[in-house]
Amino acid sequence: xxxxxxxxxxxxxxxxxxxxxxxxxxxxxxxxxxxxxxxxxxxxxxxxxxxxxxxxxxxxxxxxxxxxxxxxxxxxxxxxxxxxxxxxxxxxxxxxxxxxxxxxxxxxxxxxxxxxxxxxxxxxxxxxxxxxxxxxxxxxxxxxxxxxxxxxxxxxxxxxxxxxxxxxxxxxxxxxxxxxxxxxxxxxxxxxxxxxxxxxx
Amino acid sequence: xxxxxxxxxxxxxxxxxxxxxxxxxxxxxxxxxxxxxxxxxxxxxxxxxxxxxxxxxxxxxxxxxxxxxxxxxxxxxxxxxxxxxxxxxxxxxxxxxxxxxxxxxxxxxxxxxxxxxxxxxxxxxxxxxxxxxxxxxxxxxxxxxxxxxxxxxxxxxxxxxxxxxxxxxxxxxxxx
Numbered sequence: 199x200x201x202x203x204x205x206x207x208x209x210x211x212x213x214x215x216x217x218x219x220x221x222x223x224x225x226x227x228x229x230x231x232x233x234x235x236x237x238x239x240x241x242x243x244x245x246x247x248x249x250x251x252x253x254x255x256x257x258x259x260x261x262x263x264x265x266x267x268x269x270x271x272x273x274x275x276x277x278x279x280x281x282x283x284x285x286x287x288x289x290x291x292x293x294x295x296x297x298x299x300x301x302x303x304x305x306x307x308x309x310x311x312x313x314x315x316x317x318x319x320x321x322x323x324x325x326x327x328x329x330x331x332x333x334x335x336x337x338x339x340x341x342x343x344x345x346x347x348x349x350x351x352x353x354x355x356x357x358x359x360x361x362x363x364x365x366x367x368x369x370x371x372x373x374x375x376x377x378x379x380x381x382x383x384x385x386x387x388x389x390x391x392x393x394x395x396x397x398x399x
Numbered sequence: 400x401x402x403x404x405x406x407x408x409x410x411x412x413x414x415x416x417x418x419x420x421x422x423x424x425x426x427x428x429x430x431x432x433x434x435x436x437x438x439x440x441x442x443x444x445x446x447x448x449x450x451x452x453x454x455x456x457x458x459x460x461x462x463x464x465x466x467x468x469x470x471x472x473x474x475x476x477x478x479x480x481x482x483x484x485x486x487x488x489x490x491x492x493x494x495x496x497x498x499x500x501x502x503x504x505x506x507x508x509x510x511x512x513x514x515x516x517x518x519x520x521x522x523x524x525x526x527x528x529x530x531x532x533x534x535x536x537x538x539x540x541x542x543x544x545x546x547x548x549x550x551x552x553x554x555x556x557x558x559x560x561x562x563x564x565x566x567x568x569x570x571x572x573x574x575x
Contacts, residue, residue, distance in 0.1 A: 293455035295462040311465045318462075332489075336482050343481040 288315055409511035467493060473551045491551035495542060502538055505531045 292315045300306060308329070309322035326334075359365035421427065470490055476483035509531045512524040540561070545553050 290451055291454055293451070295460050298461035298463060300463045300466070306463045310461070311463055313462050336485060339481050339485045343479070347479070 285316070409507070409515075412515055473555055488551050491554065498538060498542065502534060505534045 294315065295310075295313050295318070297313075307322075308327040309318045312318045312321055355365070419427075467490070470486045471483060473484065473487040473491065476487055505527075509524060509527040512527045513520040516523040541558075542549065542554065545557065
């Protein structure tokens, strides 16, 4: 492709004269070209001037690639530059905290355990204090422990009621169909279905 | 970037670079390079940093190291007392992290000593080496094959089995 365009350029420079390909290499030194060809006679010399004639070379479009990169840069820098300016300003003008021993009788606030000012701000105004997080964790554990204990007790009581055949829990009485429809099966016990109290599910 | 080593804690040996003793009258071209770096990079950066420090010195504020209260251990919790077990678990995790940092500090001491002494490390770093082997042995006995999912319960069970094995070994020794 490039060689073809060079050839075009060379041909255009010389008008309609057809040029031998090796003239492109030896164009400035016609004697050497004559020697390399081994042919006597006039040889066309390639004249290189003003970067050759500008040609409309046909190549695949880069518009979409360039547009993508342009838009990528734009949207990244749209928020990136203000963020970087803000962060640089904070680091230069506010500065980071220095380490110190806890003074006597002073209880530091929960954000005073961090170094960078932005981290301190986030911990102070966005996050919950660590004591609250700790209590939240303890509350979840305690609630799940109570539910597990309820379930365990319920299973144990059901086991006892089934094995002993009695129990003070609520059961729904069913009509005595066995003694009326099939009296010969009336000797078998009715199944009692205890209704599970709502609070334990 | 990794933290700069603290020069007070890990001191470097005194330098033994000889005083310059030029043998020729041609000035050292490297001095020009040093001067270019000094006036081109070092001085502006230092000036900017000093200006920044002046600003910071006006309103200074501090940060502290968090100290946690000790809570009852896993051995002091009742069997189904899950909040107590949860607190003991958190405390064990904090202690695990602290022990990891201790091991890192011991290792840093040893490597700093070896870097300092270079070829004399075998003789001069015996104390640091002894300290590091002892602490890492203790760390391995306590936290050693617990794995990534280790918790206070598995650690306690490991200790229990170690004590059982020691007792068995003691009894066998007494028998023989």
